[in-house]
Amino acid sequence: MNDLASTFSLDYSRDGFVYPVDILTPAEAKVLRDDLEAGEAALADDPAKRALLRGYPARLLPSYYDLVNHPKMIAAAKAVLGPDVMVWGSGHFIKEANTTSYVSWHQDLTYWGLDKAEEVTLWVALSPATVASGCMRFIPGTHREQIVPHTDKFADDNLLTRGQELAVEVNEADAVDVVLQPGQASVHHGHLFHASGPNTTNDRRIGAAIRYIVPSMKARSGPETEMFLVAGEDRYGHFTLVDGPKERMAEADFARVAADNERRSAILFDGAEQVRAPRQ
């Protein structure tokens, strides 16, 4: 292991996160943001497809498929997970300029229906993530907790699927503000306590949360969802492996992604009192 990889793993095992990790140059991050925003503009009259584009960009835009396969992304994912790596998801968290959208304290893996915690998120900033724009806040060391109780509140401005909130006390005095420049990423564990506040700036706050898992992970129940294999081998066949998009925003890809979104919603809302549409 080289020095960088060993510092990375020491910090990650101690804190449950590492940041900032340089992935793209600011100019490369701008190319991705422009590609997303061109897609959003083209789908202005089709909110359902626009929501799919924001939620599944690597299935619909070759530029995002390249991001999830970027050698620096894969190196970070492998440093945590080992040689075999799949992509569970690539969705955005977008906070429009001067809005009250927020993310409550939560642990990612709570409602994903997976049997283990061998998952890591690389959250890639496509605009400045600052305290003013509502960057993420992490509580060091909380990744060592198992999944703790959450309460589903379904608050309108909460970007999480169920508006779920940790039902245990969070010592916010310990929180670390995860400030990132466009093109930088943070890396966090699926049990880490984290949250983020509103965007009080005049620019959108855009992050792409790329979720990597090991192929031995398994759904506890529910339908088989679609994933990319991006490193090593899948010796288990627990999920349906798919190819990356051959063209930009192809109709056939939208159809497959819409069907996969139905399957994923059934898992994410399993047992919930309400089901709400993906964020538009």
Ligand SMILES: O=C(O)CCC(=O)C(=O)O
């Ligand atoms: O983008 C945010 O503010 C929150 C993202 C988040 O909770 C996650 O990536 O797990």
